[in-house]
Amino acid sequence: MRLSGKVGIVTAAASGMGRAGSEIFAREGASVAVVDRDEQGVNQVVEEINQAGGNAFAIGADLRDDKAAAEIVERTVSEFGRLDFVWNHLGHPGPAAVEGVDMAEYDLAIDLNLRSQLVTTEAAIPYMRDAGGGSLVYTASTAGISGSPQSPVYSMVKHGIVGFVRSLSRRLGPDNIRVNAVCPGPIDTPMLRVFVSRPDSSPDAPSRTAEEVEEMVAGRAGVVPLKRFGQPDEVAKAAMFLISDDASFITGAALPVDGGITA
Numbered sequence: 001m002r003l004s005g006k007v008g009i010v011t012a013a014a015s016g017m018g019r020a021g022s023e024i025f026a027r028e029g030a031s032v033a034v035v036d037r038d039e040q041g042v043n044q045v046v047e048e049i050n051q052a053g054g055n056a057f058a059i060g061a062d063l064r065d066d067k068a069a070a071e072i073v074e075r076t077v078s079e080f081g082r083l084d085f086v087w088n089h090l091g092h093p094g095p096a097a098v099e100g101v102d103m104a105e106y107d108l109a110i111d112l113n114l115r116s117q118l119v120t121t122e123a124a125i126p127y128m129r130d131a132g133g134g135s136l137v138y139t140a141s142t143a144g145i146s147g148s149p150q151s152p153v154y155s156m157v158k159h160g161i162v163g164f165v166r167s168l169s170r171r172l173g174p175d176n177i178r179v180n181a182v183c184p185g186p187i188d189t190p191m192l193r194v195f196v197s198r199p200d201s202s203p204d205a206p207s208r209t210a211e212e213v214e215e216m217v218a219g220r221a222g223v224v225p226l227k228r229f230g231q232p233d234e235v236a237k238a239a240m241f242l243i244s245d246d247a248s249f250i251t252g253a254a255l256p257v258d259g260g261i262t263a
């Protein structure tokens with residue numbers, strides 16, 4: 001098993017890639033704190049993991065709250081006795097518009113893509129340093145590598161997390177704490193619909209019906225060189241690789257998991 005004996009946290013873990021990661025990491029021997037504001041969702045994920053013989057516990061937490069974002073670390077250490085990895089997977093699409101931008105949506109994008117990651121990281125570093133090392137993985141996006149006309153604010157914050165990852169990898173290297181990002185392309189989760197249904201740039205473009213969105217979703221797969229969207233487990237396995245000792249000399253990387261889009 002590739003994560004045998006390791007203890008870690010996955011955020012945004014009631015759905016999509018975070019859920020897949022919690023399940024896969026537990027199957028590979030990790031003890032996992034499964035964190036999401038959707039309490040019912042995390043309880044269900046944990047029940048399934050524990051029934052399958054894994055070791056997980058649920059934390060219902062709104063990570064927009066600084067206290068909650070720090071406490072997930074303390075609660076994990078008090079439950080499992082140590083901390084080896086965090087997959088900071090939480091994120092938010094933010095506002096589509098620049099002209100006429102909704103600043104409340106902007107604040108949400110900052111809080112859920114950058115602020116909570118900083119707060120959780122601050123809480124995690126001392127435990128990893130004391131243990132002689134650890135692995136921090138963040139979810140950026142292909143929009144953190146290249147620009148996105150549909151989602152410029154999202155691209156701004158995801159470039160921000162990639163900058164944080166690169167800087168932290170250099171800062172924490174001497175402590176044997178590796179820091180990396182996964183950069184998903186379009187992955188078939190509820191959030192994909194938010195991005196695909198956005199107009200290219202015009203703030204006045206009409207909103208779309210659910211049927212139109214599904215048509216667009218089907219059409220958009222064609223722009224991916226592999227001609228399909230990714231599945232949540234395909235990103236979770238890349239995160240697992242970065243967490244695992246197989247990636248022992250990899251730090252500061254922003255790994256595209258995108259079917260070739262950024263190529």
Ligand SMILES: NC(=O)c1ccc[n+]([C@@H]2O[C@H](COP(=O)([O-])OP(=O)(O)OC[C@H]3O[C@@H](n4cnc5c(N)ncnc54)[C@H](O)[C@@H]3O)[C@@H](O)[C@H]2O)c1
Nearest residue numbers: 012014015016017037062063090091141184186187189191
């Ligand atoms: N789906 C994609 O195509 C795609 C592409 C690139 C990057 N991403 C990134 O992947 C991450 C999540 O995407 P997903 O597609 O797996 O998501 P998802 O839509 O499947 O799930 C998001 C989860 O986040 C939780 N959440 C939302 N606000 C929260 C809060 N304040 N506190 C705690 N939990 C909260 C929700 O309850 C939900 O379970 C984000 O960082 C996103 O930017 C997604």
